[in-house]
Amino acid sequence: MIQLPAGTKVWMAAGVTDLRRGFDGLSAQMQNVLHEQCSGHVFVFEGE
Numbered sequence: 001m002i003q004l005p006a007g008t009k010v011w012m013a014a015g016v017t018d019l020r021r022g023f024d025g026l027s028a029q030m031q032n033v034l035h036e037q038c039s040g041h042v043f044v045f046e047g048e
Contacts, residue, residue, distance in 0.1 A: 008042060010041070010044065011030070011041060013030075015046070018047075019047040027043075
C-alpha cells in the first residue's frame with residue numbers, strides 16, 4: 001500500500017486514455033483540463 005501525504009488529491013480520469021502520451025503528455029493534458037498546477041496530486045488513468 002502506498003502512503004500519501006495528508007491533503008493529497010486523487011483524481012480518476014473517466015473513459016479510456018491513450019497511455020502512449022507518457023507521463024509528460026498526460027500531465028500537460030490534466031493541467032489544461034484542471035487549469036491548475038498538478039504537482040503533488042495522484043492521477044489514475046484507464047488504458048485500452
